[in-house]
Amino acid sequence: MLIITIKQGKEKSILAGDPWIYVSAIDKVEGKPQERNKPGSTAIVQSSSRQFLARAAYNAKSQIAARVWSLREDEPVDHAMMKRRVQAAIARRADALRSADPQELVQLIDGEKDGLPGLLVHSYGGAEGYLVCQFNAGGVDLWKIPIVQALLAATGCPNVYERCDALLRKGEGLLAKSRALAGEEPPQRLMVRDGKRLAPMDIRTGFTYPR
Structure with missing residues (x-):
């Protein structure tokens, strides 16, 4: 170490x-x-x-x-830590996830706020939809496999997609390659709710199509 x-x-x-x-x-x-x-x-x-x-x-x-x-000397950085923190983050947002419109993008993990620096995770379509993850720092990228395993177990959603911010990842010395990490890749075009309106979006990139 x-x-x-x-x-x-x-x-x-x-x-x-x-x-x-x-x-x-x-x-x-x-x-x-x-x-x-x-x-x-x-x-x-x-x-x-x-x-x-x-x-x-x-x-x-x-x-x-x-x-x-x-900040705890007695807390090792291991698979168990990743599992605990993923579970805790999702538990904190369980009510929001349950009450969300199926066409809404719901944030499940917000990086440092959830003790997972550099990790962003959004859910679309609930347990039958997709999880879109951004591993924007070296630490969470190194623990990607246990994090994805914990996401699958905690949400029941079978489809996990990695969305890459090329600028952020290159600044961390990481490869920038978007891909499905589990299950199926999201379709190129989905209707996503933004407030009261629906807009066509590619949730793999965050690109919103002109109406």
Whole structure:
């Protein structure tokens, strides 16, 4: 596991709950070269006096050099964490999902707010529809398989599609390739409710067709 040492005084924002650690705040990163070069590698973040601060996903290719997973030293970053956080995020939005129009895009996971930095997930059509995911950071991209497994189990929706924001992913040193991760790819054109009106949209890209 990598060890990130923070410059003196820069630990205050982490302790205050800021989930992002910028390159400018880091004194040094210790660990095997292959781990340092792998976007999303798990790291222990420590202060200049070597006190534990956080567990984070490190990415040498991003200006946001690390994204905090947890401030708890006794909470490992593993499959169980991903499952818990996916389940908790969906449970928080269960009422909204149940009451939503089947043609509405409902946000299920909102990145840092749900302890899954860089992950966005929207649902369309309920359990028989589609989940559209964006893995916009190295950490969640590295844990993509357990995250998708947890989504399938928590929602019962069999179709999971990865939508790629090329600019964001390239900034993280990640490949930008949109594809079905489970089940079927959404159709190119679906009617999506936006307030009181329906508009034709390609939910794979977010493109709204002119009416």
